[in-house]
Amino acid sequence: MSAEIVQMKARGFICVNAHPAGCARNIERQIAAVRQAIPAPLSGIRSALVIGASTGYGLASRIVAAWGFGARTLGVFFERPPAPGRTATAGYYNTAAFHAAAGRDGLAALSLNGDAFSDAIRGQALERIARDLGPLDLVIYSLASPKRTDPRTGVTHNSVLKPVGRSFSSRTIDLDRARLTDVTLDPATPEEVAATVAVMGGDDWRLWIEALRQANLLAPGVRTLAYSYIGPELTWPIYKDGTIGQAKNDLFRAARELDAQLQSSLGGHAWVSVNKAIVTQASSAIPVVPLYLSLLLRVLREKGQDEDAIGQIIRLAQDHLAAAPRFDPEGRIRLDDRELQPAVQAEIARLWPQVTTENLRAITAFNDFERGFRNLFGFEVEGVDYAAPVELESSFAAG
Numbered sequence: 001m002s003a004e005i006v007q008m009k010a011r012g013f014i015c016v017n018a019h020p021a022g023c024a025r026n027i028e029r030q031i032a033a034v035r036q037a038i039p040a041p042l043s044g045i046r047s048a049l050v051i052g053a054s055t056g057y058g059l060a061s062r063i064v065a066a067w068g069f070g071a072r073t074l075g076v077f078f079e080r081p082p083a084p085g086r087t088a089t090a091g092y093y094n095t096a097a098f099h100a101a102a103g104r105d106g107l108a109a110l111s112l113n114g115d116a117f118s119d120a121i122r123g124q125a126l127e128r129i130a131r132d133l134g135p136l137d138l139v140i141y142s143l144a145s146p147k148r149t150d151p152r153t154g155v156t157h158n159s160v161l162k163p164v165g166r167s168f169s170s171r172t173i174d175l176d177r178a179r180l181t182d183v184t185l186d187p188a189t190p191e192e193v194a195a196t197v198a199v200m201g202g203d204d205w206r207l208w209i210e211a212l213r214q215a216n217l218l219a220p221g222v223r224t225l226a227y228s229y230i231g232p233e234l235t236w237p238i239y240k241d242g243t244i245g246q247a248k249n250d251l252f253r254a255a256r257e258l259d260a261q262l263q264s265s266l267g268g269h270a271w272v273s274v275n276k277a278i279v280t281q282a283s284s285a286i287p288v289v290p291l292y293l294s295l296l297l298r299v300l301r302e303k304g305q306d307e308d309a310i311g312q313i314i315r316l317a318q319d320h321l322a323a324a325p326r327f328d329p330e331g332r333i334r335l336d337d338r339e340l341q342p343a344v345q346a347e348i349a350r351l352w353p354q355v356t357t358e359n360l361r362a363i364t365a366f367n368d369f370e371r372g373f374r375n376l377f378g379f380e381v382e383g384v385d386y387a388a389p390v391e392l393e394s395s396f397a398a399g
């Protein structure tokens with residue numbers, strides 16, 4: 001395939017292409033952040049499976065497992081490879097760059113590109129782990145998906161982002177036009193709640209852990225973590241108390257069940273880590289969240305306390321994986337402590353009603369949000385020459 005100049009193709013906040021060199025740069029930046037924070041590898045994780053490993057929190061988890069602990073990693077994700085005249089998705093290029101860096105640094109890495117909800121991909125993952133990785137010390141469950149086909153029934157469930165019980169009106173950013181608008185979201189039907197729980201709840205996590213346990217692929221003391229979000233009251237109707245919140249409650253129920261099973265069988269653990277809001281493909285799709293994130297970015301940056309995905313997972317590694325973990329009264333790990341500081345939330349609540357279309361870029365860090373979103377696809381990344389042609393073809397060892 002010949003090299004091409006790649007320009008961002010986006011409509012509002014749907015980006016249909018990705019820049020391979022920008023994605024590679026993002027990976028190198030994250031690896032450098034891990035190396036700086038963790039100069040000598042931490043101990044306790046020799047082999048790790050990351051489900052949802054190509055972008056966002058899962059990608060950061062895979063990078064920390066590899067460069068922070070020196071672990072062999074298997075990453076599972078669903079990404080589009082390149083085709084003639086069309087770039088791959090960002091997660092595909094991220095993974096190619098991950099493999100190149102891992103190869104350079106002598107870290108074993110395997111990847112599986114396919115539907116993690118399917119029996120076929122789970123079966124392939126089990127084979128690869130048995131053959132090449134050995135029993136797992138860490139399993140990260142970090143899928144964010146709009147739909148799931150249940151392998152037992154063949155039924156495809158579609159998740160929705162809606163309030164539960166009553167409608168919710170709030171302000172949001174019309175991302176196509178960078179304008180403030182009012183949005184009213186009707187409450188979900190019981191069927192929509194159930195479908196969202198089927199996609200983003202704990203069912204699939206249980207299936208993975210049970211399959212790994214039955215195949216004797218979990219090491220003694222194994223730890224498995226899934227990620228959740230709570231956020232401030234401002235977003236509760238659409239997040240914590242909405243359909244996605246119901247799914248996260250189910251994920252937490254799964255953590256309790258899995259924790260009891262793993263403790264008794266292997267001295268292991270299953271935990272939920274509540275992380276901070278960051279700009280990812282998944283979070284940008286939630287109504288109200290882009291406005292909230294634009295304010296959060298401003299307030300945390302002013303305090304010098306903002307963390308991105310890699311910053312959060314480095315803290316998870318240092319404070320909760322390499323050291324005795326600390327839990328909130330409900331038994332969850334909390335990485336959202338800085339986001340939820342009363343002073344931070346009071347400042348956001350003060351600014352929230354003042355934002356208008358005209359002052360959006362002045363009052364909030366919407367410029368940074370927008371750039372953060374474009375960075376996810378490898379665009380507007382510092383140090384990348386976007387005038388230079390790049391090879392679209394790219395690959396990684398398919399495991």
Ligand code: NAD
Nearest residue numbers: 052053054056057077078116144145227228229277278280
């Ligand atoms: P993301 O969109 O960046 O990543 C999702 C990952 O899932 C990608 O690797 C993608 O390839 C993979 N994936 C999706 N469908 C798949 C499928 N069918 N098979 C295989 N892989 C598939 O998402 P994210 O924002 O990093 O979210 C990850 C987790 O973190 C979610 O549970 C989310 O709720 C949680 N979380 C996110 C935030 C946030 O602000 N983004 C905050 C706290 C918690």
